[in-house]
Amino acid sequence: MYIRFVSFVDQLNKYRQSKISNRNFLVFAAVFVGIFAGLAAALLKGITHHIQHFLQSDLHWQYKYYLYLLFPTIGILLSVIYVKRFIRKGKFEMGLTPLLYTISKKSSRVEAHNTYSQIITAAITVGFGGSTGLEAPIATSGAAIGSNVGRFLGLSYREITLLLACGAAAGIAGAFNSPIAGIVFAIEILLPEFSIPAFIPLLLSAATASVVARLFFKEQLFFLVTEGWELKALLFYVVLAVVIGLYSYYFTKMNKLIKGSFYKIKNPYYKIAVGGLILGLLVFLFPSLYGEGYLTINSLLKGDHTAIISNSIFSQFSDLPFVVIVFALVTVMFKSVATLVTLAAGGNGGTFAPSLIIGGMLGFIIAYTVNLLGIAELNVANFIVAGMAAALGSVMHAPLTGIFLIAEITGGYVLMVPLMITTAIAYFISRGVSQYSIYTKPLVDAGHLSHHEDKDTTVLNMMSLKSLIEKDQLILKDTDLLSDRIADILNSKRNVIPVVNESKVFQGVVYIETILKHVSEKSIASIAIIDITDMPAEVASITNNVKEVLKKMEQENLWVMPVIDYSGAYVGLVSKTNIFNKYRAMLSRQN
Missing domain, CATH: 3.10.580.10 (CBS-domain)
Known part of the structure; x- marks a missing residue:
């Protein structure tokens, strides 16, 4: 039966190739990939939000808030159990580093189970309070859809790679409702080289995914109300950029330290216990570390500057501005710890959302402090938005993705100049301190990184x-x-x-x-x-x-x-x- 099916597909492909070239056919394939990647993004967001809503609103119990110590552990445990129980033939990997390795060394062949396993594990991890984002899993899920569609259609390595990038771009576009950022992400992070013909499939795939995902989620992720930016605030945007550039170095060092520490723990259930205990304690003390953390940023954008502390055990001090600043600063420092512990302990997720939260909070801290000291009168919301773009661009080494993503999801195109300045400076500092991002550094150490500047190395590495x-x-x-x-x-x-x-x-x-x-x-x-x-x-x-x-x-x-x-x-x-x-x-x- 299987042999007959393969023979039928082979004959169908030969007939298709005789009627339409692969280049033209890629346009239709990209739309197909975009539809399913958009559905995957909507499904992931839907499952995650339902889990969070149930635990935070529908679950009524006198001592419910003490369970916040256990929720992250439960999520990581369920994720690990799912992987061990249901993914036996393939290998389950998290983050964008395995995706880059797949392009470089595995002929862009992403295992088929990633189309659904990434969604399930990420929804469980983040829904139960894991302090990560959904963007890397949905990018991997979309990439798996594109890769397997290309393989099924008998396309070449180059064409499969393009569909893989289309799927990842569509996943990002569907998750954020930001098609331009999805395209830029695919070009900056995934494609070893870019040509104009590749732009059309990427554009159609990302646009299609945005339309499909929008059928299920119409609300905008962030709401920004601003009349623009002022020239006198330019110096403070530069200060923000320098702070975020230095913070990205701290993030990189913490990533190496925490991963190295958890790597020494061989028993996976010991990892879960240790990671869950640390994460539960951090979430209990700093509630904004729960899950993605977008609610806190939305509250800050709306002018509720005490939102970061109001739900914590320190809420009684929310009327003291300097306590709010110190609490926010400590939260920022522990956000990276919470994210990296979640991933190292076995949870699934990415650093997209944490980078946005970290950058937004740093922008809030600087603007709020300057206003409090009377040095200047800054628009806090503008600095939050600029901080998000700078953090994403510097941590991921993807400045264009940071700029266009934040401009799209906040509607802050009037802030394009501050976004460009802060992101460029932060990226310049981060790249000066560390040539490679947290995604590419492991590949460099193992000699598996594809260099678009050095095509000989790229081919030899494959x-x-x-x-x-x-x-x-x-x-x-x-x-x-x-x-x-x-x-x-x-x-x-x-x-x-x-x-x-x-x-x-x-x-x-x-x-x-x-x-x-x-x-x-x-x-x-x-x-x-x-x-x-x-x-x-x-x-x-x-x-x-x-x-x-x-x-x-x-x-x-x-x-x-x-x-x-x-x-x-x-x-x-x-x-x-x-x-x-x-x-x-x-x-x-x-x-």
Whole structure:
């Protein structure tokens, strides 16, 4: 049955290709992906909001608020149980880093379960109070839809990658009702290179998703009332940008510290217990850390400057402005901790929403403090909006995404100049301190990052060394006599022949020139192979990537190189010929 279905799909694809080119067909495929990504965004938001509404409003119990200590733990536990119980054949990964790795090293093949597993786990995590955002999961879910549609239709790697980006853009567009930001996100973060023909499918996919998602959620995420910005406030926007740029460095360091600490805990349920306890305590003390945190930002935009403290155990001090400022500052510092603990403990989510909350609060703190001290009279709402754009742009290293996303979801296009200034400066500081974002740094450390500036590296990173190793050549043992193996050696097609011992541990190589020299001298009768074995200038390890191997070959002017495994056992030979042939094939495949 399955074989017949595959055969039918193959015939259908061949008929379609005879009637319409892949480039034109991508337009229709992008709209299809946009529809389903928009539905996925609406579904994720709907499930999450229903869970939050039930726990916060529908659940009536005298001691309900003490459960806020346990809600985050329950959410993370349910998410981990779901992954262990229902995702057995595939691998479940969170965040945008695996998506970038998929594009770079896995031919843009996102596992199909991500179309729904990301929605389920993210809704549970955030709905129960996990201090993360829904944007990375919906981007991954949309990317999975695009990737699997492309694979089903038999498209090439380049076309599958484009549909993957269309799905991610559509997910962001549907989640935020911001099609322009979705397109810019896909171009800045996911696509290794951008061309004008790719813009049309991205545009249609993002626009379609926005329309579909809007059928279910019509309300605007943030409401901004402003008459514009004033020139005298420009200096304070620069101060805000510097503060956020420095904070992004703090966020990066905390990300490394918390991930490293939780990585040492091997038992997943210990991680849940530790992470849940920390997160529950933080949410209990700072209620605005619960879930995404958008309600707090909306209250601040409306002028309710005590909203950040009013629902906490410190609400009795809400009439003291400096207490509000200190409480907001502490909340900002712990927001990154809460987010990273949620993710490290096993919850699913992203750093989109936390970045917005952090930036918005920093904007509020600076503007509110300046007004309180009488230094100037600043529009607090404007600074909140500018802070959100700057934080998103600097943390993600995606300044255009930050600018257009905030302009779209707040309607704050009149603030375009402050948005551009704060985001550019914050991004410049963040990029100066750390060249790579929190998404790309793990890939850089592992040597898996695609560089659009260096196309050679991009292609080489997509190649697997194991697939290039030749294992069907002659292998000599160190105990062999040259006279016994001379016939095999002369029939060999290689001028370099590997030598191993009885345990198959690599001992070196024999060069055909050396053997021919002894044959011409007619002195091979008593010569052992080990006597004419030389150790090559370089040996490749099975753990090396192709770029490292090629660099070694260039340095030592080698055409072939032996490959050994972890124990020193011989694996095979890798040659420049195979590498170059594979390189050309990869280029043809991309084009």
